Amino acid sequence: MVEKAGFGYLRSIPAISLDNPLISALVERWRRETNTFHLNVGEMTVTLKDVALLLGLAIDGEPVIGITYTACSSVCEKYLGRSPESGYTSGGMVKLSWLKEFFSRCPEDAPIEVIEQHTRAYLLYLVGSTIFSTTTGNKVPVMYLPLFENFARCGQYAWGAAALAFLYRALGNASLKTQSTISGCLTLLQVIYISVLHFFLTPLFNSSFSFKVQFYFLSSVNSLLCICSVGVTFT
Numbered sequence: 001m002v003e004k005a006g007f008g009y010l011r012s013i014p015a016i017s018l019d020n021p022l023i024s025a026l027v028e029r030w031r032r033e034t035n036t037f038h039l040n041v042g043e044m045t046v047t048l049k050d051v052a053l054l055l056g057l058a059i060d061g062e063p064v065i066g067i068t069y070t071a072c073s074s075v076c077e078k079y080l081g082r083s084p085e086s087g088y089t090s091g092g093m094v095k096l097s098w099l100k101e102f103f104s105r106c107p108e109d110a111p112i113e114v115i116e117q118h119t120r121a122y123l124l125y126l127v128g129s130t131i132f133s134t135t136t137g138n139k140v141p142v143m144y145l146p147l148f149e150n151f152a153r154c155g156q157y158a159w160g161a162a163a164l165a166f167l168y169r170a171l172g173n174a175s176l177k178t179q180s181t182i183s184g185c186l187t188l189l190q191v192i193y194i195s196v197l198h199f200f201l202t203p204l205f206n207s208s209f210s211f212k213v214q215f216y217f218l219s220s221v222n223s224l225l226c227i228c229s230v231g232v233t234f235t
Helices: 020-028 048-055 073-080 096-103 112-129 142-148 159-174 186-204 211-225
Strands: 036-039 042-044 093-095 139-141
Touching: 020 186, 048 159, 048 186, 073 112, 073 142, 093 096, 096 112, 096 139, 112 139, 112 142, 139 142
Parallel strands: none
Antiparallel strands: 036 042, 093 139
16 A cells, blocks of 8 residues: 555655764755755755655656645544644644554454555655655654645655755745754755765865775765665654
8 A cells, every 4th residue: 555655765765863063064064045045066966866766756746735734533533543632733733643552453354445554654754754745753744645645646756846845945944043953854965965075075086085985985875875864664
């Protein structure tokens, strides 16, 4: 069902630790007017091709649009079969910990309806902790749940384009002096920037650099290039 919904590749990507100083430096160089990073080597940005290749998400298809909810109970009851207690909600957002606590295990003999409910909970957890992560870091809007009602239809949405638009807006907000936090798929930024460093700095390595320093730097970059987003499991 996850494959049919279009998130089969995203769910298989392992996790990496975020380099917070690097992310902060990138935010400082983001320009809202052009949606690009202004670096010493020129302008750089994240493209739809980057999202498609690194996250495996569709960039063509139906737009990801929905209704913003002010409460979670009714929509969670409809699509997940249960509603969260008040301590697990904040307006139209539900805590990721609630999804993990109540939907991490699906009974082996569960009917198809229950399996679908657990799958929707997992998909909400997945997008809420990767491509649509919020500034709180532990909540996700329930507005995505109706989009997971039909998994075949869900796979027709341009999730990659939505993820990029979400990241652009998050970077624009974070670049303001009044904003101190950022949301979105930050590991995508980290890997793309490291790949740029690899491209520009590798030719600079020469005999003046010790073999040990070159090996350490290039090995670190290559290992990070193999990983591009936060892997998500309920374990």
